[in-house]
Amino acid sequence: MTGEFSPGLILILGALLVPLLRGRLRAIYMLALPVAAFAYLLTLPQGDLGIVNIGGLSLNTLRVDKLSLLFCYVFLIATLICVVYALHLRDTVQHVAALIYAGSAIGAIFAGDLATLFIYWEGIAIASVFLIWSSRTEESYRAGMRYLIIQVGSGVLLLAGLLIHYRQTGSLAFGVLALDAPGGLLIFLAFGIKAAFPILHAWLPDAYPRGTPTGTVLLSAFTTKVAIYALARGFAGTDILIPIGTVMAAFPIFYAVIENDLRRVLAYSLNNQLGFMVVGIGLGTELALNGAVAHAFADILFKGLLFMSMGAVLFRVGTVKGSELGGLYKSMPWTTGFCIVGAASISAFPLFSGFVTKSMIMTAAMEEGHFWVWIVLLFASAGVFHHAGIKIPYFAFFAHDSGKRCQEAPLNMLVAMAISAALCIGIGCFPGLFYGLLPFETAYRPYTLDHVVAQVQLLFLSALAFTILMRTGIYPPELRSVNLDAEWLYRRLGRSLLEGARAAGEAAWKLLTRGFGHGVSFAIAYVRRHHGPEGLLARPWPIGTMAVWTTIMLAAYLVFFYL
């Protein structure tokens, strides 16, 4: 057994001390935790370090290689930024949950076997839900409940999958998995839920916008990225991921455009960015994988930055509804600036981080000959610029003046956003340093003429479309009543469809299960009749009966033995 422990444990165990501290001491302590974890990380060599033997199973709790290191770096950076961002909070529950959540995510990244992964997987689910519940509204409670059910469901699938996998292969090691075995398939589904594959994605836009202003920043950083890491580790080069990722990159665009809640817009755009990464993993070439993990790295930073700016708005104004905001740049100039940096990064402007990472995936798709995938991704890129790059800053900070005046965001929030923004620009301007961290050696050059020109063309075209739509007054949120009507219609349509489906389903169900339903209620009544307090089995039997049973048992044994 080697004695190294996962750096995640520093955060998890460290979090337990947070409730004991107050004021400035607590702030310093919380800032020190990710720094300490990072310092500890630097002392670790690469390799399988945390071998633990439990009940005959050899578990590898700490696998350090370039892939896990990269994710750990960005997770620690995100943790530090989020701690800074949340410094003004007095809510102990959120602080503790945030640190445990981050620690679990880091633990999961370093898990070298499926059992360890499962434990941290559940830790992520349980710790993160408190960040949603901490909003302390009825709505967030319900959304958190739904979130928890789905996340724990993913954990259960993972557990079932790993058990079957263990049975078949006799190994718990978390290496490359295959889809052709039932175990691998279940694990794939578990990862898919957390990575918000289409159809399995509903929890993401449902839960994230309901987290606390600070909590959502964390949520956007960890849960889905752990899944991306897990996919990259276990299912790199799995073909089915390419269509899944392509659909994932495209469909949230439409939702994002019609959505009014700006944090939900970001949630959809998060889902869409995940699509790019999933495509990269599905392609499975060195360039594509590099692109996927690099994009995950960049996405944590710029999506975090966007969520932070919206969080600041929510914190100061109390709403992030596009229709109620506008003109905030007068009150919150710094936040506006950082938001624009984030928007530029996510839209992949040259010199911003999104450009140097996303283009790797696109290039890989082209190199592998997936022309249609490339086209859809191109469309998705334009869409991203449209809804995240323009819509978010435009409706929050510019557009028509809502007349709202508030203070600039608190200093700690600004500092956190500044760090993120600096990293976004830094990666965008000096990609060489960043590429050195990637799992595979790369000679990729993002700043070639055709890349830059193509991207700028795309961006300008998208901006043009937005401008024309705004000018001609077709763009939905400006026509507020139309938008609400549309939304209302959409909801009513959805509901009536659901209602119809439900009625049809119910009729079919009734027809199908009249007998079955009777059976179930009969079974419950049966169980109650025999096991209930007055039931035959639960009543204290008379001594005579017990003695008779003893005799029956003896007779039964003898009969069976002599048969």
Added chain:
Amino acid sequence: MEALWSHLPALQIVIPLLGGVLVALVRRGSLAFALTLVVSWVLPVVSGLLLYQVLSTGPISYALGGWPPPWGIEYRVDVLNAFVLMLVSAIGAIIMPFARRSVALEVGERRSAWFYCMYLMCLAGLLGVAITGDAFNAFVFLEISSLSTYVLIALGRDRRALVAAFRYLIMGTIGATFYVIGVGLLYVLTGSLNMVDIAQRLAVAPPEQARAMVAALAFLTVGISLKLALFPLHSWLPGAYAYAPSWATVFLSATATKVAIYLLVRFLFSIFGGALDLRSLPVAEILIALSVAAMFIASFIAVYQSNLKRMLAYSSLAQIGYMMLGIGIANQAALTGGLVHLVNHAIMKAALFMAMGSLFYRVGTVRLTEIAGIGRKMPLTMGAFVVAGLGIIGTPGTAGFISKWYLAVGALDRGWWVLVFLLVASSLISVLYIGRVIEMAWFRPAADGLAEAKDPPLSMLLPLLLLAAATIYFGIDTRLTAGIAGEAAQFLLGGLR
């Protein structure tokens, strides 16, 4: 010192036996408690040394009174019963501090010396059953423990305790009778009472004796099944656990049935395993069928109980089903699971019953409907209840998960998927009955009568928290539990024909 070292097996029994007599002579409540505490704390040292000795140098044979086996009585300690000795004495030591206030309240100062005397007798009996290598001597110890158990139960405050003790008395006696008949048959067959000797002689017995041998097996299995309350011979247990003094329930639930299971394992594997081809007899099938029945029926009954001690008693019956399931499946993983569940269940159930004892100490009731909102008044007690309850359910990260994991792996090794499904399904029922309590204790506004309630004094709280912590600890580090259980399982399976 060297002399003492070689007499450790005898000390294991002599200390509690003499302690019991001494306590009976002292008669003063607090002094009696102090004596009992000392005895209880010395015993795990003895059994710890025995376990260490066995693990490092192999089985110990101790000839009582210098009469060599097979004529004299032999105390024989191997890894299996060293494990059981350690379990019983460690549980006794850990829960002992809890006894003082609980027993003083429920039994009364005046009678508590008698209570402790009976406890030590019972402890001596249980340890004796575990340590002895003589089939008839085991019967004697079984009776010592049973008789003292009847008294322990009858000392309960509720008048129904008398009926429960009486029912147990009758059933226990029937069980003991069956056991003696079984041993008698073996004696006729082999002319020996020493277990090792019986096993050797049975192995070379002429084939026409197989019929009598099988009859002996049937009598012994049924007799011991009664003692360990395997469905459908369980009916004495819920009443006995529900109405006995809280602390007696803690002790009995954690140890008494475990020792009976040990005895069954000993007979099945070490004695009959070498003589008969057990796989040609439907022993496994019957045991598995009864275990599954116990897992489901007892769990369902527990869901409907309103007296929480009674509910936990039914849950014990279901958990006995898990242990017996491991013995029925009888391969390395499953047997490890069954044996490790002896320990894990002892820890968790002792914690749960101590939580009940604390409730009764502070609130005077263990009825579900009367403890609404108690979680906020007694957070540590009910917190420990939640932890141990999660263990009973088998949540990953708790000791209960380890047992079920091994059982599931064992069932899968045999290719019995259905059993794995049943294992999980029955765990889901335990979510219901544990969840009911958690919901009532934590998610309801506090009932009026509970305004004064608070966590019990430290002497009661510490053992409770210790065992709750152990539930988590043994869910993570299983070297001590599953490791030794695995060795014991290997040892047992190695003796099979």
